[in-house]
Amino acid sequence: MAGALDLDVLDDLVGRARDGQPRAVARLLSLVEDAHPRVAEIARALTPYTGRARVVGLTGPPGVGKSTSTSALLTALRAEGKRVGVLAIDPSSPFSGGALLGDRIRMTEHATDPGVFIRSMATRGHLGGLSWATPQAVRVLDAAGFDVVLIETVGVGQSEVDVVKLADTTVVLLAPGMGDGIQAAKAGVLEIADVFVVNKADREGADATVHDLKQMISLARREIRGASWRQPIVRTVAAKGEGVDEVVRALAAHHDWLVAHDELARRRVARARDEVEAIALRRLRAELVDLRGGGRLAGVAERVVAREIDPFAAAEELIADLRG
Amino acid sequence: MAGALDLDVLDDLVGRARDGQPRAVARLLSLVEDAHPRVAEIARALTPYTGRARVVGLTGPPGVGKSTSTSALLTALRAEGKRVGVLAIDPSSPFSGGALLGDRIRMTEHATDPGVFIRSMATRGHLGGLSWATPQAVRVLDAAGFDVVLIETVGVGQSEVDVVKLADTTVVLLAPGMGDGIQAAKAGVLEIADVFVVNKADREGADATVHDLKQMISLARREIRGASWRQPIVRTVAAKGEGVDEVVRALAAHHDWLVAHDELARRRVARARDEVEAIALRRLRAELVDLRGGGRLAGVAERVVAREIDPFAAAEELIADLRG
Structure with missing residues (x-):
């Protein structure tokens, strides 16, 4: 199955995805997520149709x-006639199980809407898994003609920060009653x-959260060199849809700012740079692991444990072999 | 400063660290954590003295x-005369701030004990940061003669799973009232x-948590091929020190099992394999990024954004240059 992807079939798939057929989009996403051997051809076939989607x-x-905020944002963007693709990224912590539940709720709400496509991505284990696979998935949705691609991260951690690098615009959600969390989090x-979106703004403590946030922003502003963008703070009650239109306006304003300041191009080049680097490293890693059918790496590892060699010298040996 | 590390100075540092001088240990940890240009020499100087510490x-x-459990475990291991080094790993989520607080509490408690060394590691950003730096830090503590190195992860996410790969024995802490969490988490x-440690075992729901855990374990057992190790479930009230001696016994029993089944050697070879791979990839990444003073990667990224080339073809170009 995996190898049996003719170029004819691929062209047909891309054509049907561009016609808005969800099953073709889903199939392409599966192919790139599973790192199909012909993923490079898939990227090549999609590339001409990309560059239009706004990535949030x-x-x-x-x-x-x-999840509630994403769903409310979906509704608001759909009301403007935008087609929206959602990638819910689950860094597969053994302790996180939020993605599936949130996904199911939203699926129900938007299931019959052909202008919405929602996909959970859970890439486990392999180095650079998430940073490798996510841009591929964004490319599929972009080429399939979605106007906005929302990348929602589940859980917290480094992978989240990595994913944010993929976005043109990043929305950070907070809620009242997390005072300490905000303090601790400020730099990041x-x-x-x-x-910034302060959700659950009808709850006690919302004013304090907004106030803290404003102080943090004004303290940090002097350190952000030349940044003329003032991060807005939008209050929402996503469960009631309150404030969500204002979030949509803030997203549009940020997009305009990106374009006006050549920042959109800069961010997209940075993104491409990360993507190319991730692809090259994944390829080099596969080569390292495969040296002498895997025996080379296993062999040096045993010598490291026996203290015959230190791991840096072992790495040098492998790289020399790779250069062969 | 960074480059000014003579081999004499290094030998002296290693000697003082092995004499149990905390400042020398701290200095070596800083050097490896900051990826000092001579980190390979540091590893080489430490290697002869490594392989003794148990990594938990x-x-x-x-x-x-x-944090409370780590502290209680420290006390119990110290009572057995073991020297213990602690690495508190913070994957630097912008939303996590637990490490510093927990660290401060424990520092106070064990500050005057020369047989304890506690270090927070917060490695941000760079690919493989945590999986690269943590084994280096373990090597420092191992060479400095700590009998046990505890690696405590803060927060959840993939980096946590990566860190666990470094351990001989992994303890997973749970607490009552997380029923759904356990269900969602079971596979991982x-x-x-x-x-397994069920902490806060004096709280309501502890029996249910232990029961759920037992069921999960017995369901999963048939799938774990040939594993004769039965994961024990220890109940603790870490804040009162209750059950902690039993955790220490479980750790010792697991260590004996590892040795008896050649599993200790297998795990350590796997760890060395990961470490060598991480070092080699970091080196290759640095070379990729540096090609033509960084211009090569930036150049292909611009062509990717202009859709003149797809990112896979771009990666191939870079790899060809690297081999060049």
């Missing part, structure tokens, strides 16, 4: 209402957020 | 009492745990 990242700590959050 | 990983979802937790 959504992130925030557990409990802020990420300020770096990655283009738009 | 501690992990679990937020709120189970990880069963894979990585050698010893």
